[in-house]
Amino acid sequence: MNQEQTTGHPHIRPGRSPLVERTERATVGQTTVEDPRISCKNVAVYYDAKKAISNINLDIGRNEVIAMIGPSGCGKSTFLRCLNRMNDTIEGCTVSGQIFMDGKNIYDSDVDVVPLRAQVGMVFQKPNPFPKSIYDNIAYGARIHGLVQNRDETDELVVGSLKRAGLWGEVKDRLKMSGTSLSGGQQQRLCIARAIAVNPEVILMDEPCSSLDPIATAIIEELIDELKQDYTIVIVTHSMQQASRISHRTAYFYQGDLVEVGSTDQVFLNPLHQLTEDYITGRFE
Numbered sequence: 064m065n066q067e068q069t070t071g072h073p074h075i076r077p078g079r080s081p082l083v084e085r086t087e088r089a090t091v092g093q094t095t096v097e098d099p100r101i102s103c104k105n106v107a108v109y110y111d112a113k114k115a116i117s118n119i120n121l122d123i124g125r126n127e128v129i130a131m132i133g134p135s136g137c138g139k140s141t142f143l144r145c146l147n148r149m150n151d152t153i154e155g156c157t158v159s160g161q162i163f164m165d166g167k168n169i170y171d172s173d174v175d176v177v178p179l180r181a182q183v184g185m186v187f188q189k190p191n192p193f194p195k196s197i198y199d200n201i202a203y204g205a206r207i208h209g210l211v212q213n214r215d216e217t218d219e220l221v222v223g224s225l226k227r228a229g230l231w232g233e234v235k236d237r238l239k240m241s242g243t244s245l246s247g248g249q250q251q252r253l254c255i256a257r258a259i260a261v262n263p264e265v266i267l268m269d270e271p272c273s274s275l276d277p278i279a280t281a282i283i284e285e286l287i288d289e290l291k292q293d294y295t296i297v298i299v300t301h302s303m304q305q306a307s308r309i310s311h312r313t314a315y316f317y318q319g320d321l322v323e324v325g326s327t328d329q330v331f332l333n334p335l336h337q338l339t340e341d342y343i344t345g346r347f348e
């Protein structure tokens with residue numbers, strides 16, 4: 064008996080009941096959540112005439128850690144950059160659809176991207192501290208956003224953000240040293256502290272551990288576990304082990320489609336879609 068006969072759909076594994084009527088490559092699984100922090104409706108991105116992602120419908124919950132996985136070039140980073148309009152900075156890039164945060168479409172023409180990018184902070188693959196002191200790496204954004212009025216308030220914010228990012232103990236005696244003098248793992252925590260300092264609601268992380276050793280990676284993963292109490296975290300990772308260690312839900316992208324999303328346990332242990340199973344069992348890259 065072939066799969067089509069047992070499931071009515073060529074890509075749904077036999078014995079799994081599809082949750083909705085699907086056409087090929089429509090997303091399967093749990094795309095909606097109650098009271099979402101972010102709600103994406105029909106999001107598509109083109110680089111000039113080339114489609115990078117399309118038809119992405121996905122809710123992201125409050126205090127949720129959601130992992131984006133999938134083979135290279137499938138559109139994970141492109142999707143991530145939609146969430147704080149970083150794609151706006153790429154020439155030739157066009158985004159369509161709607162992304163609601165707390166009921167407001169962030170693509171509405173009256174949205175100011177400067178506060179949006181503080182509200183939705185981003186941590187990149189390669190740590191990118193400013194070539195400034197450790198102190199100023201944190202203080203800079205807070206001053207620009209008018210979050211601190213005087214030196215005492217700035218000191219308090221710098222100390223609090225470094226503590227929150229688990230870096231205070233290691234840098235408290237060298238706040239005047241350049242952020243770039245820290246180790247890679249420390250630099251990445253400095254970048255997380257910098258994002259936290261401007262009061263985000265959401266933190267986007269694009270492969271934040273890919274340049275780090277296993278010990279620095281474990282420290283960042285512990286940090287993510289603590290930060291989820293206060294923030295929504297969307298993380299792109301190439302490591303399925305990392306996704307399964309840290310995330311509540313996992314979204315699997317393939318060739319620009321969001322193929323499947325569900326609880327991380329379900330996606331890894333009981334994938335609904337054949338393409339997801341092929342990926343997590345290593346049948347293709």
Ligand SMILES: Nc1ncnc2c1ncn2[C@@H]1O[C@H](COP(=O)(O)OP(=O)(O)OP(=O)(O)O)[C@@H](O)[C@H]1O
Pocket residue numbers: 110115133134135136137138139140141142153
């Ligand atoms: N700035 C850009 N200009 C043109 N095309 C781009 C740009 N950025 C990404 N793309 C294309 O969009 C598609 C999705 O790329 P994206 O970087 O989002 O994938 P990804 O899943 O994050 O890949 P990786 O895991 O390798 O980082 C790819 O075909 C890529 O070549």
